[in-house]
């Protein structure tokens with residue numbers, strides 16, 4: 001190889017190096033910093049020193065609250081900050097570079113984990129790229145996590161419930177004298193929070209505390225707890241679960257207003273009961289299967305089902321009363337006085353009671369029956385013309401004992417027939433009257449029950465629908 005060619009090659013190489021090196025300060029800096037760097041040891045000058053790690057969480061979104069499995073899914077941005085004495089440089093020596101980005105797995109990092117994690121695959125749902133290092137050794141590690149954390153969800157006041165879910169962060173292995181977690185504020189960062197349509201974020205606070213575990217009683221761990229306090233927006237549940245329930249109950253109560261003769265009163269009650277049960281099943285599906293407390297809405301459904309059942313039972317009672325008159329016993333006077341005198345007036349019911357009928361034969365003195373009086377014929381003009389024709393020739397005949405006797409007998413027979421007829425009619429009247437009385441009694445009771453059940457339903461609905469006071473927990 002000639003010397004000229006060697007010179008040319010050298011020139012090309014030198015030109016290449018100088019043209020591609022550009023600002024090689026960062027290469028130099030990284031090589032210098034990482035050359036002897038080992039990401040495994042804790043970066044403290046003396047091992048008895050604690051390393052302060054400033055830890056903060058920014059809540060970005062509440063993705064899901066799973067009442068059944070008691071899991072809350074959140075999107076959180078973690079910000080961890082510490083001083084690494086090995087990552088210090090003089091910017092003047094490196095072209096005034098004051099900060100660089102290093103791959104996050106090449107520097108030491110605290111092993112801070114979510115203790116109430118409820119998802120084994122959570123390590124896969126984290127996004128972290130680089131750490132930011134300043135020339136003073138200040139390392140900032142920003143990462144984004146989808147946390148699935150366990151949260152004991154209290155459904156007592158569902159759908160007017162407020163949940164207090166915690167995110168408990170601590171180092172898994174470093175004790176408090178090795179890694180000291182420091183919080184930077186009392187409240188978490190919600191500046192990037194995306195509002196949820198189902199939950200309203202009331203509060204996002206943080207608390208630092210020392211916790212001792214049974215494994216190592218003398219070595220406490222530093223915990224930073226974040227409390228996410230959220231309140232459910234109840235409109236969906238009011239509109240889709242409570243309103244149908246209220247309407248169904250009101251329809252069920254209208255059964256009291258239905259005429260007893262329609263024969264549909266009971267089937268209406270049963271139908272409404274069935275539809276309530278279907279709704280109750282929908283509610284039960286979205287609840288955790290807990291036996292500790294009955295949620296408010298479950299309680300409401302339970303009470304409503306009890307109301308509708310007892311209303312249906314009461315309908316049986318009033319139907320029975322409605323048809324009681326066919327047995328012929330009159331309404332007991334006391335009941336009559338209370339129902340017709342007090343309740344009917346109180347409920348503004350216009351009673352449709354006929355005057356009690358004359359008690360027919362019982363009022364006619366017995367002596368009168370034996371009186372021989374033709375007036376009775378005209379008074380009770382119920383004799384057939386054929387019969388009248390039969391009488392007239394007899395009356396007009398000359399005096400004859402036999403004929404008179406016969407005539408008297410005949411007249412007595414006629415009178416008996418008439419009296420029997422009259423008695424039957426009076427009895428019929430009386431029965432009709434009794435029947436009518438019982439029917440009116442049933443009507444009054446129906447209205448009274450309608451009013452009572454309406455009051456009970458409305459007051460229970462209002463007392464349960466007015467959101468409870470959460471100020472004392």
Ligand SMILES: *[C@@H]1O[C@H](CO)[C@@H](O)[C@H](O)[C@H]1NC(C)=O
Pocket residue numbers: 050051052180182
């Ligand atoms: C760590 O923080 C504590 C206060 O929380 C402070 O007293 C201590 O000096 C800090 N240590 C270092 C090395 O900065």
Ligand SMILES: *[C@@H]1O[C@H](CO)[C@@H](O)[C@H](O)[C@H]1NC(C)=O
Pocket residue numbers: 092095096
């Ligand atoms: C670095 O900054 C100093 C003072 O700010 C300046 O004098 C110097 O020229 C800068 N060096 C480079 C390489 O920019």
Ligand SMILES: *[C@@H]1O[C@H](CO)[C@@H](O)[C@H](O)[C@H]1NC(C)=O
Pocket residue numbers: 081082083138139140
């Ligand atoms: C490190 O940098 C962050 C953000 O720039 C700052 O808030 C923090 O106080 C710094 N930490 C130290 C120990 O200087």
Ligand SMILES: *[C@@H]1O[C@H](CO)[C@@H](O)[C@H](O)[C@H]1NC(C)=O
Pocket residue numbers: 164203227229
């Ligand atoms: C949430 O629960 C924690 C611990 O149980 C408690 O310290 C905090 O005050 C609660 N927050 C609210 C708003 O109730």
